[in-house]
Amino acid sequence: MSTRLARLRSDVISIAPPFVWLVLFLLLPFILVLKISFADLKFGVPPYTSLTEWKDEALSLTLHLRGYLLLLSDSLYVSTYINSLRMAGITTLVCILIGYPMAYYIARAPERIRHVLLLAVILPFWTSLLLRVYAWVGILRSDGLLNSLLMNLGVISSPLEIYRTDLAVYIGLVYAYLPFFILPLYATLVKMDLRLLDAAYDLGARPWRAFLSVTLPLSMPGVISGAMLVFIPAVGEYVIPEMLGGADTLMMGRIMWSEFFTNADWPIASAITIVMVSLLLIPLIVFQVNQAHRYQSQGER
Amino acid sequence: MARRLAPNAPSRLGQWLALGLGFLFLYVPILSLIVFSFNDSAMMTTWSGFSLRWYKSLFQDAALLNAAGLSLQVALMTATAASVIGVWAGYVLARKGKFRGFSLYVGLVSAPLVIPEVVLGISLLLLFVELDSLFGWPGQRGMFTIWVGHTTFCMAFVTVIVQSRIRDLDRSLEEAALDLGATPAKVFFKITLPLIAPAIVSGWLLAFTLSLDDVVIASFLSGPGSTLLSPEIFSRVRLGLKPEVNALATLFVGAVAIVVLIASAVQRRQRRFQS
Numbered sequence: 001m002s003t004r005l006a007r008l009r010s011d012v013i014s015i016a017p018p019f020v021w022l023v024l025f026l027l028l029p030f031i032l033v034l035k036i037s038f039a040d041l042k043f044g045v046p047p048y049t050s051l052t053e054w055k056d057e058a059l060s061l062t063l064h065l066r067g068y069l070l071l072l073s074d075s076l077y078v079s080t081y082i083n084s085l086r087m088a089g090i091t092t093l094v095c096i097l098i099g100y101p102m103a104y105y106i107a108r109a110p111e112r113i114r115h116v117l118l119l120a121v122i123l124p125f126w127t128s129l130l131l132r133v134y135a136w137v138g139i140l141r142s143d144g145l146l147n148s149l150l151m152n153l154g155v156i157s158s159p160l161e162i163y164r165t166d167l168a169v170y171i172g173l174v175y176a177y178l179p180f181f182i183l184p185l186y187a188t189l190v191k192m193d194l195r196l197l198d199a200a201y202d203l204g205a206r207p208w209r210a211f212l213s214v215t216l217p218l219s220m221p222g223v224i225s226g227a228m229l230v231f232i233p234a235v236g237e238y239v240i241p242e243m244l245g246g247a248d249t250l251m252m253g254r255i256m257w258s259e260f261f262t263n264a265d266w267p268i269a270s271a272i273t274i275v276m277v278s279l280l281l282i283p284l285i286v287f288q289v290n291q292a293h294r295y296q297s298q299g300e301r
Numbered sequence: 302m303a304r305r306l307a308p309n310a311p312s313r314l315g316q317w318l319a320l321g322l323g324f325l326f327l328y329v330p331i332l333s334l335i336v337f338s339f340n341d342s343a344m345m346t347t348w349s350g351f352s353l354r355w356y357k358s359l360f361q362d363a364a365l366l367n368a369a370g371l372s373l374q375v376a377l378m379t380a381t382a383a384s385v386i387g388v389w390a391g392y393v394l395a396r397k398g399k400f401r402g403f404s405l406y407v408g409l410v411s412a413p414l415v416i417p418e419v420v421l422g423i424s425l426l427l428l429f430v431e432l433d434s435l436f437g438w439p440g441q442r443g444m445f446t447i448w449v450g451h452t453t454f455c456m457a458f459v460t461v462i463v464q465s466r467i468r469d470l471d472r473s474l475e476e477a478a479l480d481l482g483a484t485p486a487k488v489f490f491k492i493t494l495p496l497i498a499p500a501i502v503s504g505w506l507l508a509f510t511l512s513l514d515d516v517v518i519a520s521f522l523s524g525p526g527s528t529l530l531s532p533e534i535f536s537r538v539r540l541g542l543k544p545e546v547n548a549l550a551t552l553f554v555g556a557v558a559i560v561v562l563i564a565s566a567v568q569r570r571q572r573r574f575q576s
Contacts, residue, residue: 014485015397015406018390018456022409025453029424032431046430098326101319109316117320119561124327126506126557128514130531131550134538135330138337141542143344145333175326187465228415236417239516243539253419253517260423260521270427273420287415292407295394295464 030277037270040064048266067271077272080250081279087166087251088234091173092181095230096223098174099181103222104215106182107189114190121182133172133243140168140244168244169251173234181226188222189215221290228287232280252276331554338547355548362545365533372513372530375444379451380509384501386452387459387508392489394460395467413457422521425450429522442524450518455511459504466500467493499568506560 039048053060071077106117124132139145142159150156162168192215200210238253245251252272259269277284341352359365390410400406413421429446432438439445470493478488494501516535523529537543 010485011397011400015393015400018386018393018460019402019406019409021386021453021456025425025428025449026409026412026421029428030420032427033420033424036427046434098319098323101315102323105316105319119565120324121327123557123561124331126510126561127331127554128510128531128550130514130516130535131334131546131553132330134534134546135334135550137538138542138547139330139333175330178323178327232415233417236419238417238419239535243535253417256419256423266427269423273423276417277420284412284415288404288408288411291411292404295407 033270033273036267037067037274038063038065039267039270040066041265041267046266047264064267067268068275070268071271071275076250077255080252080255081275083250084235084252084276085279087169087173088231088237091170091177091234092227092231094170094174095178095181096227099178099185099226100223103182103185103189107186107192118186121179121186124179129176130239133176133240136168136172136175136244137163140171163244164246166245166249169241169249172240172244173237176240177230177234180229184225184229185219185222188219188225192218221294224286224290225294228283228290232283232287235280236276331550334547334550335554337544338551340544340547343542343544355544356552359545359548365530365545365549368528368530368533371444371527375447375451375519375529376509376512378448379455379512380505382448382452383455383459383508383512384505387456387504388463388494388497388501390456391460391463392467392493395464410457410460413454414461418454418515418517421450421454422518425453425518426521442522443527446522446524447519447527447529450522451508451512451515454515454518455508458507458511459501462504462507463497463500466497470496502564510557 035051036048038051041047042049049062049064051061051063053062102121106114106121109117137144140163141147142161142163144163146162147156147159151159162171196214196218197210200214205213236253236256237251238257241249241251241254242257256269256272256276259265259272338355339351339353340348341354342349390406394407394410425446426442429439429442433440474496475488475492478492479485483491514531516531519529520532520535523532534546534549538546
């Protein structure tokens with residue numbers, strides 16, 4: 001009995017510390033956001049009211065719905081949510097269209113080249129994203145690299161207006177998140193058992209048929225991981241729309257930022273956060289289940 | 302023969318097209334930053350001659366240098382802490398198998414990979430404000446609070462890298478050591494840790510750059526006098542072009558290139574040594 005207890009204790013000690021950190025600095029803060037989203041604005045420190053009050057021997061709980069009601073009644077917020085989801089969705093689709101062939105061809109390249117190509121996908125991760133997004137400002141501006149190139153080639157006669165439009169934000173988002181899509185998909189494709197393809201060919205499948213009925217289904221976990229790694233953060237992206245988008249490029253990250261820093265309205269910012277996370281709940285669950293499945297099947301091996 | 306080749310030799314044209322255009326897209330912006338950092342003109346359209354003037358003005362910018370110093374400190378501390386916790390979590394995920402609460406564990410460990418940074422920033426800020434009003438700690442926000450935020454955010458990436466490396470390890474080495482009577486802790490430090498060292502190094506480097514790069518979390522969690530490099534750059538470039546930033550980016554890319562070259566040289570030597 002005591003050895004079992006000792007084993008249990010050593011298991012807890014070996015498993016718990018990262019868990020404690022994450023509960024303290026990830027779960028707990030999020031519960032606080034939920035709490036403050038039901039508070040009201042107040043002058044002072046902290047700038048929100050307390051939900052519970054002890055007065056006249058009665059404990060009262062007050063839930064202020066101001067933030068949530070404002071979100072529903074103001075069409076700006078509603079259209080911002082819809083727009084963020086749409087932009088993240090289109091970004092994800094484009095990443096799949098560009099990233100799938102890239103991941104596929106890297107995974108099927110000869111081993112020597114494969115490592116170089118993989119490194120070339122990872123390398124941008126190690127250089128500052130902020131600076132790389134900033135590079136697009138210089139490329140897309142009306143007096144920028146792209147326009148001067150196209151005008152010198154005679155393709156266009158007057159500069160294209162891309163900088164400070166939604167198109168620029170799409171370019172920036174796809175650019176920033178493409179490696180996040182390629183890497184998990186590559187990891188899935190490279191581990192695929194190629195004998196399955198051989199079997200399909202032996203049974204007379206054409207290459208396309210073999211791809212559609214063998215490779216594509218087997219690569220789905222990678223596609224899902226990658227798509228979620230693009231979609232979920234893109235919904236809340238702040239830096240890219242702020243740097244490349246116009247004043248009318250509505251995205252949640254920008255609204256949250258301005259409620260927090262410009263308006264200093266923490267309860268509203270919290271309510272916006274809670275609604276955004278709940279909109280992302282389904283993708284988040286898909287991602288987590290997919291992730292748990294990957295870890296579990298690997299752990300059992 | 303032709304049939305055996307088929308799955309491994311996909312269409313050449315498709316391969317060149319997809320990879321060529323894809324990498325062009327990924328690398329043209331970086332190249333443009335490098336080229337125009339040496340341009341005498343502030344414009345990115347005209348090349349008016351080679352010049353190092355932007356490097357010169359970069360190194361005379363006291364505010365930027367100060368911010369860079371603080372950022373390096375935070376990034377060093379973040380990368381180290383994120384590596385320790387991330388390796389720990391990655392080991393648990395890869396080796397401890399199923400235990401009660403495994404799903405919650407996976408959930409918490411992978412959440413920072415996808416959770417928008419704005420959400421992380423806001424929620425941690427509220428935590429620190431609440432803690433401060435309850436216990437008078439951690440007081441003024443600054444380097445410490447940014448470090449906590451960055452570590453939480455970066456450890457998830459280290460975990461992913463490390464757990465996939467541990468999973469690929471040959472388990473029999475660890476089992477042999479256990480059979481010979483080594484304690485689990487000793488097995489981890491003597492066998493597992495040296496074998497996953499390359500993964501830890503790349504995780505550390507990734508955490509280092511993610512911390513250096515982050516604008517959002519650092520903006521929420523910084524206090525007076527603790528402006529880091531990326532928020533500083535961001536506040537300058539959001540309004541337009543700043544040629545000094547091209548010079549900074551080039552130095553950044555140069556540093557990364559040197560580290561990668563050294564790392565691959567070391568790896569090649571190790572591989573030769575092993576074979």
